[in-house]
Amino acid sequence: MADDVERAMTDVADDASWLDRMPMRDTDGNVRPDFVEAISQAVQAANAGFLCEIVGELHEADLGDLVQALAPDDRIRLIELTKADFDFSALNEVDDAVREELLEELEPATVAEGVRELEADDAVELLEGVDEDVQDEILDKLPLSERVAIERSLTYPENSAGRRMQTDFIAVQPDWNVGQAIDYMRETPDLPDRFYEIYSVDSDQRWQGAVSLDTLLRARRPVPLADLIDEDRRRVSVLEDQEEVARMFGKYNLVAAPVVDPDNRLVGVITIDDVVDVIEEEADEDLKALGGVTSDEELSDNFLTIARARFLWLLINLATAFLASSVLGLFEGQLEQMVALAVLAPIVASQGGNAATQTMTVAVRALATRQLNPHNAVRIIIREAMVGLMNGIAFALITGIAAYLWFKTPGLGIVIALAMITNLVAGALGGILIPMALDRVKADPAVASGTFVTTVTDVVGFFAFLGIATLWFGLK
């Protein structure tokens, strides 16, 4: 294997297809360890020519995965060795912690050199997580115009459209015709890297309308742009939340949208690739929140960071578990008299918890997609309560019979059956009302619902089961 690497590396001068002979990924799309090893050897041998060639050929997304796979010291040396050939947008593809560490350890001048080559949205994404003094050092080394554009974007709130937009766009005059617009694009040297539509603005930079490139290409040169301009195109306000923007792109199948300031002046463009990142981030956040994990946990974090981050959620859970157990504690006498109650109580609690989690999952998702709203809330609450009742009755029968067959205690089946119905209805109501209440007070229902909901079903489950048992069997 090491020989292969050696040979592959020495051949590189004659033959540019090193990447073809030693592909970065295996057939499942995972980065191959021997590829990483080869790069790591080249880094340690300071083989700059070879590395520049590889780095230049890789797509930024692949380059990011490579950086992520390297040891921390090799990452820095790779960037220092390849300098101008290294595309800094690759760093937006690595874990936040890795990126921030890299940017803080590299020379500010090196970073500034890399940032200069980026579009404003990529530069902002790169710099927004970095410590402010390091950020200032880097920005100081940039040409004035670029520094001003990045600094302005950084003044917009986190997660706003202003942070995600690119400030390079094509604005044309509304009185031009198709031919003039095409000639303008042919003659202007520094157009944005990728664009899908052009915008028409008035003399005050106020947004007038959009023309997609395919519309432009269908029309003949003398056609006035005014005939093609779509004035009803959906626009984004610079302060709008990125989640709102993503929802709009998804709903109306957009590829790009103009970003305007409060005076309707065109200040940037948001493109679908940034929106796809937002959609994935938000899905990731919701999923992790429901699982009790903070959204900034990353696979590259070390175990101490992770253990600390997960501790808080577990501490909250411990408090609710003690609360539920204190209900059991209230019935200590009864548990001593009839130990079957202690054995069966967790079943009632668990079944309620699972039914409630089903309802909660649907509710959290429907709130996130705006399918659940004040106009249909009552119908959905009633429906969930009915689902709880139906499954409550079904599991009351099953559990009642099973409990009776197990312990042969007459009445025990009826007691657990009644408790089961109570807890599944309570779970259904908790599962829908708690996320709705959290949403109403502008808290994220995905984050906190789980704890509250299972607390409800644990407490109600234990209380209903032991309370009904106390009455039925006349325990004390």
Next chain:
Amino acid sequence: MADDVERAMTDVADDASWLDRMPMRDTDGNVRPDFVEAISQAVQAANAGFLCEIVGELHEADLGDLVQALAPDDRIRLIELTKADFDFSALNEVDDAVREELLEELEPATVAEGVRELEADDAVELLEGVDEDVQDEILDKLPLSERVAIERSLTYPENSAGRRMQTDFIAVQPDWNVGQAIDYMRETPDLPDRFYEIYSVDSDQRWQGAVSLDTLLRARRPVPLADLIDEDRRRVSVLEDQEEVARMFGKYNLVAAPVVDPDNRLVGVITIDDVVDVIEEEADEDLKALGGVTSDEELSDNFLTIARARFLWLLINLATAFLASSVLGLFEGQLEQMVALAVLAPIVASQGGNAATQTMTVAVRALATRQLNPHNAVRIIIREAMVGLMNGIAFALITGIAAYLWFKTPGLGIVIALAMITNLVAGALGGILIPMALDRVKADPAVASGTFVTTVTDVVGFFAFLGIATLWFGLK
């Protein structure tokens, strides 16, 4: 309110801005009930002229939301009244159950009329869930060429690229220049509705490369297309899974990708709007699977459908809950002797369950995004075990002290502390190994992991706590 509606409707002939005066959505973006009521009244009054105007003005996504909000009978009548003005792609925006019911109740001729206006991908999406005999009736009424295109797409496996692609695309000859390509687009009447790039194919329809529209617009007319063609553009195989396609689009920031058959012949194009739908569907599926809800559950389903769908998952949970309780049953004698054990046992199980769920959530997500792969699996497993050990020790201390203060039984704190460490380490290992094992056998880790994982922590938690207690206190 009714008067407003009345006035608004009678005014419509003179004034096209009915939608401006009576917007469909409130400021939060929810569909307004009085808007739906107005449309419903117009449907019942068979006011076709008014409805055609409204339906023609609404974006397909809004029209879909309107259809969803109407009563079932009104939906059908609305489509029958507005016929040619009704954009059938709106039906792809409504819940599956609603769409399927509608398509089965409408006249096949009406549906065929609507399908004719759609692009192939929208038509396939519309028809794929419908009963096969209804599907045949509708297809029979379509012109031959469209029928063949749709039928061919329907032969590709569900969730494959072939189902999602649109079969309308622009293919040009590699020896053309920019001017010829632009003239071709100006002169061809039935180009696709939206397009972002054009493709070059050889005489056998084999894919040669792609040119984005912005690249085309930057170049002067005499430039040969061969100079602009990107031959390395990522392509999609027609049989590729849509999730794989979505991952590729997200990774490489694509807006469109050519779809080729096994012989590299260009057969279609997948565009980002379809991919955004896939990303949202997949996120939805994972989230629901982790919450124990089937992915086809929809907000419009009635409570019986939902109760039945959720029953199975709860039944599996019940079986595992009985399994866990049977562990408690093994220790009946000990529980009778020391009822504090019955009170505290659920705490050990619950804390383990939550820690395991954290690990499982991260593992499921990392498997879905391919961040967790065979090359880093060992490192991640060790890390999770360390996280379990760290938090196990932390919560052993907290719980041990709390249990001692509550029951004042010497030794009880030590017993629960040891059980806590055992269960949190077991939970961490279960939380990572179970999803990985499911993934290895090609099962969806999101669907089944939860039950297995909490079964592990319930069983291990009860067993460890009561077993250690039995030894420590010499119970029997």
